[in-house]
C-alpha cells in the first residue's frame with residue numbers, strides 16, 4: 001500500500017478536530033518513516049527484488065520493530081501522546097478526540113498494509129506472519145489504492161469549509177498522488193539498493209508532507225490590504 005494510506009489522512013481531518021493535514025500525512029506513514037530509518041541504520045532488513053510481487057519489489061523480510069502488530073499499537077499510542085504533549089506545550093488548541101484520531105491514523109497504516117503485503121507482517125517480534133497479499137494482483141491493488149484515495153479526498157472536501165482555490169489545490173494534490181502511484185505500479189525500473197529505496201521513501205513522503213502543508217495555507221491568508 002502506498003498512496004492509499006493518504007486516504008485516511010484526508011478522511012480524518014474535520015473542521016471540528018482541526019488536525020493539520022500535514023500532521024496526518026506524517027501519522028499515516030509514521031510506521032514507514034520508522035521502517036525507512038531502521039533499514040538505513042541496518043536494523044531492519046529489506047530486499048528489493050524485481051517481480052517479488054506483481055505490484056511491488058519490496059521484500060521486507062525483517063521489520064519487527066516498525067511493522068509487527070504489537071509495535072504498530074505501541075507506535076500509535078506514542079504518536080497520540082506526542083501530539084497531545086506538543087499541542088499542550090505550545091498552547092495549540094486541540095479537540096479532546098484529536099490525540100485518539102492521531103493514534104488511529106498511525107494504526108490504519110498496519111491495517112492497509114495487511115491487505116496489500118504478502119505474509120511479511122508479524123503479529124509480534126518476527127513470528128506469526130500475516131498479509132493478504134493483494135500486491136500479487138497488480139490491477140486490483142492499484143484500483144484499491146486509487147478508490148481509497150478518491151473516497152478520502154471526497155470526505156475531506158465535504159467535511160471542511162474552504163475557498164474554491166484550495167478545493168482545486170486539494171484535487172491537484174490527489175491527481176499528483178495518482179500519477180506517483182501509476183509510476184510506482186506500472187513503470188518498469190531497475191531495482192535500487194535497499195538503502196537507496198528507503199532514502200527515496202523518506203524524500204517522497206516528506207515532499208508530500210510539505211505539499212499537504214502548502215495546500216492548507218492556500219486561501220487562508222488574511223487580507224491586510226483590504227481596499228476601503
Ligand SMILES: [Zn+2]
Nearest residue numbers: 031032109113
Ligand atoms: Zn508500511
